[in-house]
Amino acid sequence: MPPPIQKTPLLQQAQDYWDRIRGNRPMPARRDLDPAAIVPLLPHVVLMDVLRDGSPGAAWPIDFRYRLLGTLADANMSARYTGRRMSELPHQRPPGELWTGLQWVAEHRVPRVNSVPYVGPHKDFMKVVDIMLPLSEDGETVNMLFCVIDFVPRDTRPARSTPGIP
Secondary structure (H helix, E strand, C coil): CCCCCCCCHHHHHHHHHHHHHHCCCCCCCHHHCCHHHCCCCHHHEEEEEEEECCCCCCCCCEEEEEEEECHHHHHCCCCCCCCCEHHHCHHHCCCCHHHHHHHHHHHHCCCEEEEEECCCCCCCEEEEEEEEEEECCCCCCCCEEEEEEEEEECCCCCCCCCCCCC
16 A cells, blocks of 8 residues: 555645535535635636436446636646546546545545646646545435645756766
8 A cells, every 4th residue: 555645734724624524424524625724725726526327338437527716726637527427538538546445435435646747738846645525415415525725736846966066
């Protein structure tokens, strides 16, 4: 098993907020989210609908739709995803790391921290670290995911020279 991924301070804020609003329930509902309480997180938020298709022949029994992207998350993506299903996006279909993480949270109903290489228009980012937090209207079935994304920059400092070597 790989070592756990370290949460950034931003992701820890999201986890703390999620824990606070869920109280003694397994997970909070979408209606519990209060944007005024998480203003610093809003640019980093991504809300994903969890779609379940039990019909025979469905390509995937579960899918995810981008419901809302915060301004920073949206600006750093390689395309505009609001309203799109992940299954429509070839680079996000299973068995990709992002899909696998979202599906795991939807099935296990507990938060998960994920890290993937950054693929997008800005070359100054090295990776994306995110936390996926389940939401449920009925307290049992995950119907939405509250995700917070942190973009980790590349180290752009010049290489340090070895003492005594010009």
